[in-house]
Amino acid sequence: MTSRQLWIREYAWATGIIGLTTGLALALRPYLQITDVAMLLLLAVVFVAYRHRRGPAVTASLLSIAVFDFLFVPPYYTFNVHNAAFYLTFAVMLGVALSMSQLTGRIREQAEEASEREHQARTLYAMSQELADTARAQDQVAIVTKHISNVAPGQARILLDDEEGKSRFSRWPEDPVFESVAVRVAATWAYERGESAGLGTGHCAEAEALVVPLRSPTHVSGVVLVQPSDPDAGLTQPARRLIEALADQAAIFFERASLSERHQEARAEIQSEQLRTALLSSLSHDLRTPLGSIEGAASSLLQGSGLLSAESRRELAETILEESRRMTRLIANLLDMVRVESGALTVQKEWQPLEEALGVALLRVEDRLADHPVDARLPATLPLVPIDELLIEQVFINLLENVIRHTASGTPIRISAWAAADAVVVEVADQGCGIPPGEAETIFRKFQRSSSADRIGPAGGSGLGLTICRGIITAHGGRIWLEPTDGRGAAFRFTLPLDGSAPREVPAEALES
């Protein structure tokens, strides 16, 4: 409803109420004293003054004086008044109307202000709530845009500095909102001065949009632009105040997000620096040891060919073989790690029985598993899982190698799997000395070896196996963790989500006769 319609309505109401009261007074005329009629009309005036603003109240009061004078004060049906005392009645009626409307007007203003403030607080709270739940800058911009366009019907846009903190305003977005020169001038003004500009403000008021700067304590990080769908009607004062409040709030969130992003980048940089250092030291140690053995064994074989017994020759050759296998594994791990780290890990999922990947893994570590009885029974009812067999096989291998490395020989290993709601859960558990509490997470970190690892023989792990596992499982959309065990042993569990479209059912067949 426009303000003009509202205005007409209020006056119509005022007139209507006085008319109604007059009708009532006329109908009851035989029973009423003239003072009663005055009281009745006064009541109507008070009612109008209470409900409406001063204009309608005064109108109602003048109307009721006229009606009273014309219909009820003798001589009837003229505006002449014989008894001068009635002038006092008229004055009282006018005075009551004026003071009532003054009073109710003030109350109404206060109520309106309070409800505006409440609305503002509620909107601000709703927006901060949503902003606090999102981390991505893109989503945050969308949330702020949504809330601001809720305030006033029309279009809202947000322009932010680019990553280098430079203003974007040298290149305007391709958006009809920014086509107007006045809007561009207002936006630039608001950005540079940190004050609102454009529609309804003191600067560049001819612009079709209001531009509010995104002010954080340290700088202006961009502008919010609101173009009402009806630029002639403009924006109400409360709407403008609310938009400014929202913009201030949003600016703080944007600044916080960009700071935390920068902080994270810096941390990632430090981490990758640490990784390189750790990689170098690990490489120099882990690669040099087997290389040393290989070189030594090979040179012994070459030089002492005549002196060595068949048995020592064989031993030396075995050393070479064993150590080169160790190096092969280490290098494969490092390459996997680089793939996981660089995000180059591509998962080629195919629906298949988990059994197969496990079978390959068990064969691959077979000779080293000789000392560990493995109990691996997957239920025949286990559903097919969408996995990249080569990668999941690697997960099994790494978990098994982990057990081989960190438990005494003879320690049994149990591998089990079961179907959960929308995933298959796999567990690789051993009966070893377990992992100290508090290391459940750290063991998944790069180059992290369990503090208990040193207790059993030469560990020789690269400290990468579990990190690779986590990378692979995460790439499959699953989770891997150390399941708390009460007492002995360690149990690693991971989930393989059954997502994507399930494969066509394999038709069942009868046995050949």
Add this chain to the structure above:
Amino acid sequence: MRRFLGATLRAHGYQVVEAASAREGLAQASGRNPDVILLDLGLPDLDGLEVAREIRRTARTPIIVISARGQEQDKVAALDLGADDYLTKPFGVPELLARMRVAIRHSALPPGSLPAPIFQSGELRVDLIRRKVFRDGQETRLTPTEYKLLAALVRQAGRVMTHRQLLQEVWGSNYQEQGHYLRVYMAQLRRKLEMDPTRPRLFITEPGVGYRLREGESSV
């Protein structure tokens, strides 16, 4: 690598012709008419797959592809192009010799010739004429598809067969997208014919490539 292979194979009584590049290799392959070709996919001058295709255009000489881990797609491509088998670096000498023996034996059979009527490997015996399968002397009943899959593997025993080749042979060309059919039936075969299906001894998975039926030493 070439030096090591040359020395090893000569020590095992093979005559070895070496080639350092694809061009040289192709010339040797047509000029010397070898019994088996070991082809490294990482060649300096030409894609190894091209070499395999070129050799296959003119000759049926068995090709064993050698490649690094992580190049599964290249291996599959080479096998589907007509290579006979593959080895992943690093590999042991016994493995190499076994693959070469199988490849040479298969190529010695005239094309279209029938396989031996009885196949024996470990505890598994397959009678291809009477369509009967025995495990540890006990007859085991299979479904028609299980038998078709088993027979396909038996015909190429000792050699790797890619998923594509097996799907084509057992289900036909309309089932190329249904890789899980093959995997499910393979799991069923293992459950019926392997002692421990999680640690297969006969039906070997070649990860990312396909399957291989292990040959028995006493196979006829």
